[in-house]
Amino acid sequence: MIHSDIHNPDPGTDSTILKIDGLTKFFGGLRAVHNFDVEIKKGELVGLIGPNGAGKTTIFNMITGIYPVSAGSIVFKGQEITNRPAHEITQLGIGRTFQRIRIFPNLTVLDNVRVAYHSHAAYNLFDGVLRSRHFSQGEQEMTETAQEFLAVFGMEDLQETLASNLPYGAQRRLEIARALATAPELLLLDEPAAGMNPHEIIELMDLIHFIRDRFHLTVFLIEHQMRVVMGICEWMTVLDFGEILTRGTPQEIQNNPKVIEAYLGSQAIRTVA
């Protein structure tokens, strides 16, 4: 009941799920993002790449309502979400993970996932305090759904472990599981492969493909590691100094001299050429 929409697939059509126009962000006098636009269609796996400090995470923070937008508009499923509170944006169907893992360290693995159901909870505060029938039913429903989720990610045996005691890779998986539990249609992944070893990266790429197909998601991801973006993204946007440098398929990007320049400096172009 909590998750009817995630288990009832709505096969990807051609419709636009996220449309950003003229997105701009100033931090005081610093222009972090300038005139960013993108249009993502349902079911796509899109990348956002660029050197350090290019403004990628700032864009994610504006989409999810953590930073106020200086100018521009963000439209999600035909609905204007610019400057809406972050929790409302999540409830509308945008889930995200963070570059530096932000799990709830003092909660158990199961509770980390169950927290995501709070806004869908089938009982209210008074049921909880009085321990009514609604409470036990709602709680059981939440627990079962959360356990199903953990099972999908192979973490059901860890449910009573404190999240801070998990190994790094498992914390990443938990963060993704938790984001999925909010029943998103669009999932924003902020450098999911950061700090992973090559073996874990391959697992992660499989996982991203798997969750996209299993939950019928649209995925928008920031990534630094070229092999990840090249391996999984259908197309991508390259950002440099807050502005769009270019966009295209992985092959186009790989051979684009402007991208090589942004990443490696103009010296490198001459060497390559």
Place this chain on the structure above:
Amino acid sequence: MLGTLMAISALGLNLKYGYTGLFALGQAAFYGIGAYSSALITKDWASGWSGNPAGGLAGVLALEVGFILAVIAISYLKIGSLRHRLREGLSKWLTDFEASVLATTVTLVTGVLIIVVIGGGSGWLVRQAVLSIVPPVLGALPPAISQQVIFALALLAGAVLAGLAGFLIGLPLLNLTYDYLCISTLGFGIIMYVFFNNADKLIPTLKGARGMVGIPNLTTWPWVFICAVVALVVMRNFIYSSTGRAILALRDDPIAAETMGINTSKLKILAYALGCAYAGLAGGLYAHLYSFLHPSNFTWLKSIDPFVMVVFGGVGSMTGTILGAYVFEILLEGLRVLPAALVDWRYVLYALIVLVVMLFRPQGIMGTKEWGFLKLPRIANRKHQQEVPAEATPIEAQAVENQES
């Protein structure tokens, strides 16, 4: 008894500080609000300072109902966004500046009108209703029973008033974090202390700095015990509900909690107001324990006491908080038996003990652990659930047999 009472207040602080992560120091102010308002009610019933024995009850209830209804009206009518909408609408005909001034004025006037009409009106209605209904109804009961009923109502009204005060203070302050929140709540504590000192100018019977006397001596051990148990059970059920989990998540990482679809500002205010209501309940019990209230019992220094209890017992542990409260009171009150020359040393002793605990066990005696029924209920693993056969296990079968024989 005082220990149990302080434990209730400390439980409230533990909710704010231990569970929600709000570093707030104003607990004594809310303790005082609960104490004075409930004392007003029972004193009126016992000795009738206002001319009508239910006058105190009527006044406090009117204030509460009026406040709640005004808040509901304001949030229901979305007064907050009225200014914005008006300005957009008006800017078609007027310049930006004119539109903005007009919209702001209209919004402010509407807001004040709503508070006066809905808040004041419903308050007045409630006051008239209580004044006309309560004395004859309770007068029909034997005096001993009606006294207890008034006491229960007074405790409840005091707790609610403290909670509402917490809500009002929390609205602007809870967006602050750590030291800023600490200083500003401390400031509120000092304001309330000054208010209690001069309260006789508002309601003469509060007696201000001379200390309020004539409060009936109603706090008995059963009352304290029942209040403490109810407070504890409510707190436990609250923390182990979905809202409680959301609050714990908010403490661990507010931004991540927000992206989990949790309205963190709302939850913070809820937890803060509930914590304040606990302080108000404890204050109400305190007022009727010694039948004397003096503002010096509610200085900001007294806000440190529950804080020390929570930190000593274990931040984020109900068991620890209660333990901390008892240790605190037993040390301070119990050591009064010491010879007169040594009595004042008990503060030194207490400080030393706290210091030693902090050095060797910085997470407090209990850490975040709980005992007995306060423990987090365990959740069976899905795999194990499936393995367990449907029929009773041998131990259960044994238990049934034992019962039958």
